[in-house]
Amino acid sequence: MRKVAIIGVGCTKFGELWERSFRELAVEAGVRAIEDAGISGEEIEAIFGGNMSAGSFIQQEHIGTLIADHVGLASLHIPACRVEAACASGGLALHVATLAVASGWYDVVVAAGVEKMTDADPNAIDELLAASTDREWEAMQGATLPALFAMMARAHMQKYGTTREQLALVAVKNHKNASNNEIAQFRSKISVDAVLRSPIVADPLRVLDCSPVADGAAAVVLCAAEDARKYTDTPIYIRASTQACDFLALHDREDLTTVKATAVAARTAYKIARISPTDIGVAEVHDSYTIAEIMAIEDLGFFEKGEGGRAVEDGATEIGGHIPVNPSGGLKACGHPLGATGIRQAVEITLQLRGDAKGRQTNAEIGLTHNVGGTGGTAVVHILSRSLP
Amino acid sequence: MRKVAIIGVGCTKFGELWERSFRELAVEAGVRAIEDAGISGEEIEAIFGGNMSAGSFIQQEHIGTLIADHVGLASLHIPACRVEAACASGGLALHVATLAVASGWYDVVVAAGVEKMTDADPNAIDELLAASTDREWEAMQGATLPALFAMMARAHMQKYGTTREQLALVAVKNHKNASNNEIAQFRSKISVDAVLRSPIVADPLRVLDCSPVADGAAAVVLCAAEDARKYTDTPIYIRASTQACDFLALHDREDLTTVKATAVAARTAYKIARISPTDIGVAEVHDSYTIAEIMAIEDLGFFEKGEGGRAVEDGATEIGGHIPVNPSGGLKACGHPLGATGIRQAVEITLQLRGDAKGRQTNAEIGLTHNVGGTGGTAVVHILSRSLP
Numbered sequence: 001m002r003k004v005a006i007i008g009v010g011c012t013k014f015g016e017l018w019e020r021s022f023r024e025l026a027v028e029a030g031v032r033a034i035e036d037a038g039i040s041g042e043e044i045e046a047i048f049g050g051n052m053s054a055g056s057f058i059q060q061e062h063i064g065t066l067i068a069d070h071v072g073l074a075s076l077h078i079p080a081c082r083v084e085a086a087c088a089s090g091g092l093a094l095h096v097a098t099l100a101v102a103s104g105w106y107d108v109v110v111a112a113g114v115e116k117m118t119d120a121d122p123n124a125i126d127e128l129l130a131a132s133t134d135r136e137w138e139a140m141q142g143a144t145l146p147a148l149f150a151m152m153a154r155a156h157m158q159k160y161g162t163t164r165e166q167l168a169l170v171a172v173k174n175h176k177n178a179s180n181n182e183i184a185q186f187r188s189k190i191s192v193d194a195v196l197r198s199p200i201v202a203d204p205l206r207v208l209d210c211s212p213v214a215d216g217a218a219a220v221v222l223c224a225a226e227d228a229r230k231y232t233d234t235p236i237y238i239r240a241s242t243q244a245c246d247f248l249a250l251h252d253r254e255d256l257t258t259v260k261a262t263a264v265a266a267r268t269a270y271k272i273a274r275i276s277p278t279d280i281g282v283a284e285v286h287d288s289y290t291i292a293e294i295m296a297i298e299d300l301g302f303f304e305k306g307e308g309g310r311a312v313e314d315g316a317t318e319i320g321g322h323i324p325v326n327p328s329g330g331l332k333a334c335g336h337p338l339g340a341t342g343i344r345q346a347v348e349i350t351l352q353l354r355g356d357a358k359g360r361q362t363n364a365e366i367g368l369t370h371n372v373g374g375t376g377g378t379a380v381v382h383i384l385s386r387s388l389p
Numbered sequence: 390m391r392k393v394a395i396i397g398v399g400c401t402k403f404g405e406l407w408e409r410s411f412r413e414l415a416v417e418a419g420v421r422a423i424e425d426a427g428i429s430g431e432e433i434e435a436i437f438g439g440n441m442s443a444g445s446f447i448q449q450e451h452i453g454t455l456i457a458d459h460v461g462l463a464s465l466h467i468p469a470c471r472v473e474a475a476c477a478s479g480g481l482a483l484h485v486a487t488l489a490v491a492s493g494w495y496d497v498v499v500a501a502g503v504e505k506m507t508d509a510d511p512n513a514i515d516e517l518l519a520a521s522t523d524r525e526w527e528a529m530q531g532a533t534l535p536a537l538f539a540m541m542a543r544a545h546m547q548k549y550g551t552t553r554e555q556l557a558l559v560a561v562k563n564h565k566n567a568s569n570n571e572i573a574q575f576r577s578k579i580s581v582d583a584v585l586r587s588p589i590v591a592d593p594l595r596v597l598d599c600s601p602v603a604d605g606a607a608a609v610v611l612c613a614a615e616d617a618r619k620y621t622d623t624p625i626y627i628r629a630s631t632q633a634c635d636f637l638a639l640h641d642r643e644d645l646t647t648v649k650a651t652a653v654a655a656r657t658a659y660k661i662a663r664i665s666p667t668d669i670g671v672a673e674v675h676d677s678y679t680i681a682e683i684m685a686i687e688d689l690g691f692f693e694k695g696e697g698g699r700a701v702e703d704g705a706t707e708i709g710g711h712i713p714v715n716p717s718g719g720l721k722a723c724g725h726p727l728g729a730t731g732i733r734q735a736v737e738i739t740l741q742l743r744g745d746a747k748g749r750q751t752n753a754e755i756g757l758t759h760n761v762g763g764t765g766g767t768a769v770v771h772i773l774s775r776s777l778p
Contacts, residue, residue, distance in 0.1 A: 001493055021525075055444045059528075061520040062475040065634045065766035069523075074641070077653040079632035080767070081481060084471045086451040092470055096485060103492025104390055131450040134458075136410075139448075243468035245454045252463070264466040377454035378469070 001102040003225035003388055005235040008037025009347040014216035014335035015118075015185035022058050022116035023070040029217035029340075030071045030112055037221040037231055041073055044221075045106040047080040048097040050089030050113040050339035056128050057120040067112060086132030087288060089113060090342025091243075091371030091380030094220065098241040098382075101222050113344070114217035115337035125213055132374035134249035146210060146289065148250050148375045150202035153291035155256035157204070160306035162294060164204055168195035169312045170290035171208050171332055177319060178329025180359030183344075185214050185335030209290040214335025218343035220350070225388060234354045239366070240269035240383040248377040257306075259292075259376035262299040266370070269381040270301070273366075274389065277301030280323060281364025282352050284345035286372035286379075287330040296370055297325055300381075324362040327352060342371035342380060349384045390491040392614035392777055394624040397426025398736040403605035403724035404507075404574035411447050411505035412459040418606035418729075419460045419501055426610040426620055430462055433610075434495040436469040437486040439478030439502035439728035445517050446509040456501060475521030476677060478502060479731025480632075480760030480769030483609065487630040487771075490611050502733070503606035504726035514602055521763035523638035535599060535678065537639050537764045539591035542680035544645035546593070549695030551683060553593055557584035558701045559679035560597050560721055566708060567718025569748030572733075574603050574724030598679040603724025607732035609739070614777060623743045628755070629658035629772040637766040646695075648681075648765035651688040655759070658770040659690070662755075663778065666690030669712060670753025671741050673734035675761040675768075676719040682706075685759055686714055689770075713751040716741060731760035731769060738773045 010032025012025050020028075026049070034041060049067050054060045064080030073080075085092045090113030097111035117125065130139035133148060156162045172192055178184035195208040228235030244264035247253050253260065270276060277300060285300065287293035294308035302323050303311045311317060317325035328334055328348040331341055349367035351357045369382045399421025401414050409417075415438070423430060438456050443449045453469030462469075474481045479502030486500035506514065519528035522537060545551045561581055567573035579597060587596040617624030633653035636642050642649065659665055666689060674689065676682035683697035691712050692700045700706060706714035717723055717737040720730055738756035740746045758771045 023525075052444075052450055055441075055517075055520060058524065059516060059520050060524040061441055061473060061517075062522075062637060062763050062766055064474055065637050065762065066523070068634045069637045069641070069766070074634060074636040077633040077635060077650060079484075080474075080634045081485060081632070082473045084450060084473060085453055085469075095468075096470060099492055099494055100488060103488055103494070105488055105492070127448060128444075128450075131444060131448050133451075134455070135447065135449040136412075243470070244466040245457045245463055245469045246466060247463040248451060248454050248458045252458070261466060373454065374451050377451055377458070 002104055004098050004101045004222050004238045005225045005228035006220050006350050007223050007228055007231040007235055008033045008221035009350045010036055011183050011218040011344055011347045012216050013183050014214045014337060017215040022054060022114060023066060025116065025215060025217035026067045026112065026114040027071050029219040030110060033110060033219035033221050039231060042076065043108050044073060044078060044110055046078055046100060046109045048093045048109060048111045049082045050093035050342060051082055051115060052084055052086055052089050052338040053115055053117055053128050056124060058116055085378040086373035087338045088342060088371045088373035088378040088380050089339035094342060094346055094382060095241045095243050095380050097222055098238050101224055108223045110219055110221055111343060112219035113340035113342055115339045116215050117213045117337060118215050137249045146202040146205055149289040149291055150205045152256050153204055156291060159257050162309035165192055166309035166313050167209055167290040168192040170287060170293045171195050173318055174287060174326050174330040174332040177327050177360055178333030181329050181334065184329045184333050185212055186333045205289055211288045211331035211336035214337045216335060216337035216340045218340045218347050220343060220346050236350045236353050237385045237388050238382060239273035239385045242269040243380045245378055246376055250375050259295055259299050259372065259379060261376050261379035262296060262370065265379045265381040266300045269383050273383045275366065279366050280368045281366055282324045282327060282349065282362040283368040284328060284348050285325055285370040287326060287332045288336060300370060319360060319362055327357065327360045327362050345369035345371060346382060353384060353386045391493060393487050393490045393611050393627045394614045394617035395609050395739050396612050396617055396620040396624055397422045397610035398739045399425055400572050400607040400733055400736045401605050402572050403603045403726060406604040411443060411503060412455060414505065414604060414606035415456045415501060415503040416460050418608040419499060422499060422608035422610050428620060432497050433462060433467060433499055435467055435489060435498045437482045437498065437500045438471045439482035439731060440471055440504060441473055441475055441478050441727040442504055442506055442517050445513060447505055474767040475762035476727045477731060477760045477762035477767040477769050478728035483731060483735055483771060484630045484632050484769050486611055487627050490613055497612045499608055499610055500732060501608035502729035502731055504728045505604050506602045506726060507604050526638045535591040535594055538678040538680055539594045541645050542593055545680060548646050551698035554581055555698030555702050556598055556679040557581040559676060559682045560584050562707055563676060563715050563719040563721040566716050566749055567722030570718050570723065573718045573722050574601055575722045594678055600677045600720035600725035603726040605724060605726035605729045607729045607736050609732060609735050625739045625742050626774045626777050627771060628662035628774045631658040632769045634767055635765055639764050648684055648688050648761065648768060650765050650768035651685060651759060654768040654770040655689045658772050662772045664755065668755050669757045671713045671716060671738065671751040671756040673717060673737050674714055674759040676715060676721050677725060689759060708749060708751055716749045716751050734758035734760060735771060742773060742775045
């Protein structure tokens with residue numbers, strides 16, 4: 001199969017965008033990506049869009065065509081595909097789009113993610129998040145999404161001695177990083193004390209352990225690697241694109257302290273890219289809750305299992321540390337417009353590898369994105385690189 | 390790219406299945422397809438599932454993983470992808486699954502569709518169907534899905550002289566065909582008079598012009614064509630798999646009497662398969678409303694534009710006619726569990742080409758499936774064949 005490259009990226013501001021509609025957000029991100037790639041819309045051969053909430057929140061399905069139409073490509077009658085895997089919908093869109101170009105089926109495609117959440121009733125948001133879990137066996141029994149992550153946090157604390165302060169330090173780092181990210185929802189720095197004093201959501205997780213509900217959209221333009229330098233001097237190559245599933249309900253899994261889908265997707269990705277975790281110089285991981293980032297940096301192989309909390313405490317995941325994690329601010333501070341997140345992660349790593357990340361720039365040749373659905377029923381991993389081997 | 394073959398098919402009964410849950414339906418169809426293929430579950434490398442309504446009707450997203458889990462494959466951690474393109478979600482699942490095997494990325498995958506609709510409140514069903522149209526520019530202005538098809542019917546009648554009776558004859562034929570299909574929701578024959586006396590939904594369309602809301606699931610197992618004979622003596626080959634979009638809102642389209650997405654997807658499919666419409670011996674087309682079948686058989690090139698109504702009247706689309714259309718009974722009589730329909734169409738054409746269609750058997754070497762989202766914002770076409778050229 002062919003190698004694939006990212007030649008354009010675009011992202012809206014994330015946050016409470018009350019004056020912007022779903023379709024406006026999709027168009028803004030898409031047009032930015034196309035402009036960044038320096039191509040014309042006529043060159044786009046297909047669109048792959050990730051979205052979770054539109055059916056529930058704006059009573060709109062048929063999202064692929066909606067995006068193609070409003071971005072001005074309906075008259076070309078190109079294929080437009082919406083994918084959904086809860087909070088991993090964006091990563092999945094990038095995965096399927098990569099597959100579509102790698103196969104030779106298409107030469108130039110857009111992978112996008114968009115979500116419009118902040119107009120929804122808070123109860124509707126709770127219900128939507130619960131729809132990422134097993135409705136019959138979890139949500140209907142009273143387990144909310146944060147409650148399930150709280151159980152994982154408790155198990156991790158008990159098994160590995162992870163501390164409440166270490167969880168808080170994830171949020172502190174990500175808010176600090178986001179202070180240099182113009183698209184982030186929360187750009188204010190916070191203290192460990194502020195996290196520990198914030199209201200409890202599901203013990204031990206507090207408000208400032210949780211990624212915020214947000215509106216936003218992101219898009220990337222992909223082409224065959226062999227054609228990438230026709231479009232840009234700084235193509236970023238997709239060295240691996242993998243997806244794995246796990247049991248949907250937490251109680252069916254072997255171990256509450258690990259997200260097996262992440263471990264499997266990462267192992268496969270490293271094998272495809274012929275690298276090891278130590279080759280990764282920067283990572284955007286799925287910190288929907290602070291405990292999720294600690295589990296992720298272990299399951300991705302950056303640190304030994306159980307060492308994640310300590311690594312955060314030691315500053316190993318800071319910009320300038322052993323491996324910078326979530327230099328963008330992550331879901332925690334950028335905001336988490338579900339289907340947009342996986343694509344925003346790819347935008348961030350592309351900017352990092354291009355050297356365009358401004359005040360949050362890291363020094364990396366190879367980067368990784370990690371997007372999770374629900375409590376880990378889906379994980380999608382991408383390895384991006386400045387060069388092909 | 391590699392050629393792809395269908396080596397197993399499975400379908401549940403379609404209809405009001407009040408005692409069967411969403412996940413039970415998915416499992417039943419999937420297990421039947423795997424058994425039909427004579428493979429073990431461990432050989433499945435990925436799942437692609439089409440679904441539209443689960444978020445709205447059973448408050449469950451993350452459908453790909455739900456299916457993988459409940460079909461017993463979560464412990465293998467395989468990728469599971471849900472796609473959505475309104476009523477074309479099933480066709481889209483088959484398209485993406487075909488692409489996944491054609492690319493060489495996977496060797497054996499399942500494409501499935503599942504929908505659980507009949508427990509939902511009728512108003513919720515209306516809202517869901519409206520979500521396939523442009524919510525802001527159509528549904529919010531009062532246009533329901535049947536109202537939009539009624540406009541297309543009126544335009545077709547005015548421009549081409551298509552008659553109310555010709556519309557009715559589509560329903561009469563499809564109910565007659567379904568009388569020989571054990572999975573069909575409606576197996577009773579009906580008369581033109583019964584259609585014309587049924588209550589008006591949106592003038593000129595009446596209840597018996599509309600496909601019914603249904604529960605159901607369908608699945609097919611795909612593998613690389615070169616491996617197909619290891620599994621079965623009667624592989625059915627996918628000669629083309631295409632998708633096209635159009636403006637989401639009807640008022641933006643050039644012509645109300647044609648579904649341009651169908652015409653484009655079909656033209657591309659014939660080109661890929663290197664055949665012409667006259668080579669198609671049997672077709673399952675998207676008769677969500679009777680007018681939709683008449684437009685489809687024109688837009689697919691089986692009949693000249695404007696001749697569709699007359700072709701139906703002449704019996705050209707009957708089993709034994711010039712080109713049998715919807716020998717299964719179509720959406721009209723099988724029922725239309727949105728995301729399941731596109732896969733059920735592929736099941737039917739596979740049975741037809743294998744010679745396993747019993748009382749509704751046609752005589753064809755090459756067949757076609759045609760699945761539409763909403764009023765034609767998406768069309769997906771597959772060309773299946775008993776042999777490769």
